[in-house]
Amino acid sequence: MDLLNSVLQSLKIIDSSLGILELAPPWGFRRDTIPKDMATFIAPMSGSCLVRLDDGTTVEMKPGNAVLILRDAFDIVSADGSPTKSFVESWTAQGLPAMGPHIERSGPDYFCAIDHERPDEHRDRLLAVAVQAEDVAESPILGVLPQMISFDEKELEPALIGTVAQFVEAEHRQPNPGYNATAQQLANFLFIALVRNHVLSNGTDRASWIRGMSDRAIGHALKLIHQAFDKPWSLQNLARASGVSRSVFAARFRTLVGQTPMTYLAAVRMHAAAQLLIDGQPVSNVCQRVGYRSEWAFRKAFRQQFGMMPARYGKSLRG
Structure with a gap:
C-alpha cells in the first residue's frame, strides 16, 4: 500500500477557483487570515511580484516561480514598499464570487486593477488558484504542511502549470459549456500534484x-x-x-x-x-x-x- 497515496486521497476538495489577476504597478493587496481548509496558489504569467507572510518570510516571484499558501495572512505587492489594500474587499467590489461548494462558475475569475485609459502601460499577470478542502477531523495532510511553499523552475512541472494557464486564458477569452466541472478537476489535480511534489522533494522537519x-x-x-x-x-x-x-x-x-x-x-x-x-x-x-x-x-x-x-x-x- 502507498501511504502517501492513501493520505492524499483522504483530502476531499469541495470547491476551487481558477483566475487571472491583471494588475498595473505599483499595486499591493493584503489577504487576511486564510481559513485552515483553504490553499492559494499564485504563479506569475508575466511581470513579477513579492509575497510576504506576517512572520516576515518573503518570496520574490517571476515567471517560472510559484507559491502555495495555507492558513496564514499574506501581502502580495508589485515591489517592496508598495502600499496595500484589502484583497477581499477589492475582490468583492468587482462582483467576483466567494468560495463555497454551492458556487457554480461559468468561466475563470478575472481580477483587474489597471488603468484602462493607459492601454500600453506595463501589466503584471498572475495565475491564481484557490482550493478549499473538507478538513474533517483535521485531515493528516493540511496540518503538517508549512504556511508557504515556494517552487522554482526546477521544482515545478512546466507542462502542468502551462496547461492550467492556457486553459484559464482560453476560457477567459471564450467561456464554453462544461467549464465549472473541468476547472474543478484541473484545480484539484494541480493542488494534489504540488503537495505530492513538496512531500517527495522536501519532507518536513516537523514530527508527522x-x-x-x-x-x-x-x-x-x-x-x-x-x-x-x-x-x-x-x-x-x-x-x-x-x-x-x-x-x-x-x-x-x-x-x-x-x-x-x-x-x-x-x-x-x-x-x-x-x-x-x-x-x-x-x-x-x-x-x-x-x-x-x-x-x-x-x-x-x-x-x-x-x-x-x-x-x-x-x-x-x-x-
Missing part, C-alpha cells in the same frame, strides 16, 4: 507522518494503520508487524510522528468516521467500519474529539 514514512519500521506501521484502521491494533502487534521491539517502536514512533501509535490510530479512525457520518452513514455502521466493537466506546471517543455526539455532527456538517 511525513517524517515517519521515511523510516522502514514506522513507515510500515503507518501503512498498516491507514490500510486497515478497522483492525484491533495494539502497540504490541503493531511493533511485531514492524519488526522491532515494543519499546523501540513506541519511542521511535513518537519521535518521528509526534504522537503515540494509539493516538495516531484513533485520529485516523475519527477522520474516517467523520467523513462517513457526513456521507449519511448511520452511527452503528460507522462504529463497526472504523474498528470499534462497542458503540458506547465509539460515541464517547467521538464526543471527546469533536465535542458533540456522532449523529449530531453528521447532521450539522451535511447542513
Whole structure:
C-alpha cells in the first residue's frame, strides 16, 4: 500500500477557483487570515511580484516561480514598499464570487486593477488558484504542511502549470459549456500534484507522518494503520508487524510522528468516521467500519474529539 497515496486521497476538495489577476504597478493587496481548509496558489504569467507572510518570510516571484499558501495572512505587492489594500474587499467590489461548494462558475475569475485609459502601460499577470478542502477531523495532510511553499523552475512541472494557464486564458477569452466541472478537476489535480511534489522533494522537519514514512519500521506501521484502521491494533502487534521491539517502536514512533501509535490510530479512525457520518452513514455502521466493537466506546471517543455526539455532527456538517 502507498501511504502517501492513501493520505492524499483522504483530502476531499469541495470547491476551487481558477483566475487571472491583471494588475498595473505599483499595486499591493493584503489577504487576511486564510481559513485552515483553504490553499492559494499564485504563479506569475508575466511581470513579477513579492509575497510576504506576517512572520516576515518573503518570496520574490517571476515567471517560472510559484507559491502555495495555507492558513496564514499574506501581502502580495508589485515591489517592496508598495502600499496595500484589502484583497477581499477589492475582490468583492468587482462582483467576483466567494468560495463555497454551492458556487457554480461559468468561466475563470478575472481580477483587474489597471488603468484602462493607459492601454500600453506595463501589466503584471498572475495565475491564481484557490482550493478549499473538507478538513474533517483535521485531515493528516493540511496540518503538517508549512504556511508557504515556494517552487522554482526546477521544482515545478512546466507542462502542468502551462496547461492550467492556457486553459484559464482560453476560457477567459471564450467561456464554453462544461467549464465549472473541468476547472474543478484541473484545480484539484494541480493542488494534489504540488503537495505530492513538496512531500517527495522536501519532507518536513516537523514530527508527522511525513517524517515517519521515511523510516522502514514506522513507515510500515503507518501503512498498516491507514490500510486497515478497522483492525484491533495494539502497540504490541503493531511493533511485531514492524519488526522491532515494543519499546523501540513506541519511542521511535513518537519521535518521528509526534504522537503515540494509539493516538495516531484513533485520529485516523475519527477522520474516517467523520467523513462517513457526513456521507449519511448511520452511527452503528460507522462504529463497526472504523474498528470499534462497542458503540458506547465509539460515541464517547467521538464526543471527546469533536465535542458533540456522532449523529449530531453528521447532521450539522451535511447542513
